[in-house]
Every structure is written in C-alpha cells, then in structure tokens.
Amino acid sequence: MNTATIAGSLLMALISQSRVQAQDPYPPGELGKTVRLGETLVRETNTHPLTKPYVGNVLQCTSCHLDAGRDLKAASFIGVASVYPAYSPRESAVITLEDRILNCFIRSQNGKRPPNGSQVSVAIAAYITWLSKDVPIQMNPKAPLGPNSLRPLKEPAVRPDLARGKSLYADRCSACHSDDGSGSDDGPPVWGHNSFNDGAGLSKVPKMASWLKVAMPPGEADLKIQEAFDIAAFVNSHDRPRFQQPINAKPQRNK
Template sequence: MEPMFDNKRLLWLLALVAAFLFGPYRSPADEPNASQGTERKLPPGELGRLVQLGREIVENTHDHPLSKEFVGNSLDCTSCHLDAGTHPEAASFLGVATAYPAWSPREKRVITLQDRALNCFMRSQNGTRPPVGSQVAVAITAYITWLSTDQPIRMNPDKPLGPNHVPPLEQTTGDIDRGKTLYEDNCAYCHGDNGEGSDDGPPVWGDESYNDGAGLSRVPKLASWLKVAMPLDDTTLTSQEALDIAAYVNSHSRPKFRLQDHLPEEGKAGVYNGDGR
C-alpha cells in the first residue's frame, strides 16, 4: 500500500497550511527598510513620477524650483530626515504615513500627514506654509507614503509620530561649556566654527538655520536626534555628550517664530489641484 503522503506532497501541504495561517511569504527585501531605502519599485505612471518628484524636493528643498519660495533658510528636509528620510533612526520617514491622521498637542487638533509636512516649512525651514493640495505638498506626502507601503495603519492618538520616531533620552540637561568643546572637536568641521554650515553640513544656528519654533530648538529634542544621527555615519556620542552639544548649539541666536509670519496669503491655505472642469 502506498503511503498517504510522499515527501513532495507533504512539503506542498505544509506550504499550503503556512500560507493559510500566515499569508504569503514576504522576504525582508520586499519591505521598505534602511538597507533597501527607496530601491523598491516606483508606482507606474504619474503617481510614480510624483513620488520621485517628492524625493527630489526632500533632498533639495531650499533650492528646488517648486519649493524654494516657501523656504526661509538653507535647510533641506534631508538635513534632519537623513538619507532622504530612509535612515532607520534619524527622523525616519519609514512607516510614518501609517500614523496619520494623528492628534497633535501643539496644534491642539487632529492633523494629516500633509499638515505635518507643511508645518515643517514654517518652523524647521523658517519659511511659509505651502498651500494644502499644492504640487509641493502632494509630492512630498506621496513620497513619504510610498515609504510606508505594505505597513499596517496604526493612527497615533497621542502625538504625530511614526513607528520609527527618535526616542527621548532619559537625561534632559546639558552643559553649555562642555558642549562648546565637544562642538569644536566633533561638529565644527562640517557645521562651521560659528554654526554657519559648509558644503559638508547645514547651518545649526543663525539666520540660515531653524527658528525657535522648531522641535530641534528644544535641547532634549535636539539631543535625542544627535544621539542617533551624529557624527554622520559614526554615531559615537553618549547621551550626556549629545545633551551638552545640544545645549551649546541652542544657546546661540536663531530666528524668532511668529505664526502669522509663516502662514500663506488669505485664501491660499488650500488649492484645488485638479485640471478637470
């Protein structure tokens, strides 16, 4: 009598059961992650073109022809969201779109991903908020959403943060004097002796840097980012060193944030972006 299952049939049956219980197998190469970054296949047609445009704006925000009119300093989105947002820890865009709509304690309302991206133009880039529905707004958020492909939606009821947000440090206080020495030893080569920036790094204080309404203007927030992002490609700072450098950097002058100075003209908060009649 033949056995009920030979080896091939048994393997086939096990694969069928696994597919039923766990869904189709998806290898790590199929997921958006730090190593793959933006290598996943673009959507076809106009959507894919818009996603690519979004990445170009993220990488060249302050001088891209579509976004430069809304930027008031020398920073690009990728100045903080390293590797065009594909860095797994430094203000990562990976998975961010899954957290929206989200409650925002700062705005005291539920905001969309588009709101969150456009608010950065007002604060981190010390510029004017682009209109909702504008090509800049849609392109940037299309790119960020593409980096969340296939990830489950988990809207955030507490804060507008995605699953890979920068974790806060346990300590919160830095020393400016220690920070000055650490900055000179670790940061000045790229960011300038006077924080003015260079070809290798953006300005970190002064008129061409973020204003005092940006998240990074708060020492604990900047320190937690420094801990996972700097020095670039060699993140060796201790938590205390990151706090000391953050205290020193944020002890310098930077533009003052006044909300009314950063909003679009009356009637231009949103735009109709369709060509149809």
C-alpha cells in the same frame, strides 16, 4: 516574552520587511512621477523651483530626515503615513500627513506654508506614503509621530553644561559646521539666520540630543547621552530666527 513584547517584535519584523529598498522601483505611471518628485523635493528643498519660495533658510528636509527619510534611525519617514490623521497637542487639533509636512516648512525650514493640496504638498505626501507601504495603519491619538520617530533619551544624571558642550562641539562638529555655527561646504548651519527657527523640534534641547545621538557626526554617531545633551544645550544657546505663527498655519476644519 509577554504578549505585548511578542506583538511589538512582530510589528518590527513587519516594518523592517516592508522597508522600501533603494532599488525599489517607484509605482508606475503618474503616481510614480509624483512620488519621484516628492523625493526630489525632500532632497533639494532649498533650491528646487517648486519649494524654494517656501524655504527661509539653506536647509533641506534631508538635512535632518537623513537619506530623504529612508534612514530608519534619524527621524525616518518610513511608516509615518500610517499614523494620520493624528492628534497634535501643538495645534490642539487633529491633523493630516500634509499638515505635518507643511509644519516643517514653517518651523524647521523657517519658511512659508505651501497650500494644502498644492503640488508640493501632494508630492511629498505621496513619497512618504510610498515609503510607508505595508506598514499597518495605527492612528496616533497622542502625537503626530510615526512608528520610527526619534526615541526620547532619558535626561542625563548631570545637567547639560555649556562649557563642556562648547569644547565637545569644537572637537566633533565645528570642522563641518564651523566655529560660529554658520556651516561650511561640509555641513549646513546649526544656528544663526540661515538655520531652523525656535519653533522647530530641534530647537528643543532634548529633541536635538535624541537626534544627535543617532545622526551626528555622519556615519559615526557615537556620542554618549551626556555628550549629546551638552552639545545640544551649547548649540541651542545661540540665536536663531524667531518662529512667527502664520495666519493660515492652523488647520481650521476642526474648529
């Protein structure tokens, strides 16, 4: 083992040790109430009165950040607070945790951007920061991504193929997400007007493939890399809402 590997395993040990457990109590007092509200908003984003006005589809944060970001594998929120402020190539600016949260509202949630410092923004940031307790601060100069972000997959040997993707989707996905991608009682829409927009991370085939590999089907994520790319290419070959950069989307203070 070289020094980097040892340091890496120590960090992983620290992170897994510090992982917030389901039964962990929220902090006392007002802070705890805010953390709890943040978790509720992450689980009920499209229906809660505080967040509903900012959501333009039927998804919730927990639709992609599984178990409200507590699932370590699928775009986990654990440790995310430790990397901010971080440089974001997408915005060519240094952004805060709140900015990163609000970006998911305008892209993945196809909605509007709640104001920085609003109750929504502060509560979700408080929840994610609580989930990040004891993770050492390590600001990220390259990307606004935390220590448990999705691991990018190597491009498969064979180019992603829509016909293979279509038949795999019929076998493994359509029972819950329906043949026309519009979703059902058992799974949210994956394309069409109620889905995330084309500015969302999952609208990019490699990101969708990495996420599918660890997240779908729920509880039995066993797709091979080639299958994950084929299905991701098929899903993202359909129409979804167009991303429109809101006037107030960019953090202005670094300009």
